[in-house]
Amino acid sequence: MSDGLPFYLSTLAADPINGRIRFTSTGRDRQGEIAIKIARTIDFGNSNLRGGETFLATSLRGRRLGRQVIRNSFRLSEFLGLARMSIHAVLDGRYAWARCGFAPDPEAWPRIKKQLLSVLDAERFRKVPTERHWALQVIASDSPRALHMLSKIDTLVEFEDAGEDERVPFGRALLCSLTMWHGTFDMASEMSRMILFGDTQ
Template identity: 25%
Template structure:
């Protein structure tokens, strides 16, 4: 007996939400969730849950393990975690959340194993988030920048919020004083005046400062000697606090910075 087309569609739709060795759900998907997904994700964008997670991690060619935390049609919000599953140890992990009403993606967490650092994996995964955010019609990507992200994310086009920028300015001025003897009074005063700006985008200028300085807290990989690094990197990886900020997906300059940083890793 021929199955009516409606039943075929329902079976296909339900299969998107079945736990497999590649994807699992931390909740029991209801018919409401399945119907909402079809209307808001599959019909307009052609994305199943697995395809959405794969798009957010498209730069990684090997196997992935996907875990959906929430799909909330009322908010509406989608959150999930993805990590590589191609070997015995995890190479990278990302947590993402999409707020469809607010039109933003939240980059909740990203980690890359120590042995895989400096390979450009984090940059490419963030570029995947940018590309997918644009594809979904989002305006922004939000994150909290910590560790090396305090420097690298601003280089890739992210900008701190105003509250974070005030804290960053204070920390940068303190850090700058450590290098004042190397820089000299005129150059030091020039950078202090730069830091007086209330515009959070000034952080891009700080990150781009190339004066060579020796930062004792940044040591060569596997060694004890301090690194000689650009001043902007020393300031933002020294005393700079964790900061909250966002990437404007409508801003051509931000998009260009993202492209340039990713191209530099190829």
């Protein structure tokens, strides 16, 4: 799990229970503080790598290290012959997982769609009508890739969670306004792989 990361990660794995192995990888900075922490569960029975906690210290954010963590999870899943990776997207993960090719579970999409349409009524999104119109079209398409397409809208907008007087990309502000979502990454999907490993994503 350490490949491409600025810290060596020490990994502790629990004993297998019911065909599942939970492990946690941790990297510490020079002061001994936790800088990276990744928790995953390998579920052999369901051919799934379930995402748990993914923590990056503030000083490490914005350096594409989150994407590298997900790429390392992909490589592990591929090595183990798993069919999918699954996540519970909260906090910054509501944006990051979509940006890296995870799609919401189909049964969750109607709730997510309703939330997105409600959020788009906010004044900060109405101030950028072209981007808002595009976002509404993406949502109306009901595409499994809708959240990924929304994550790529990069016009800056105000976002209260970002801090006073800060602006963030439209897609990040929109997706981080969701309560949460469950999603999967289909290991057999060439499109998902291209999104995760593409240089321009």
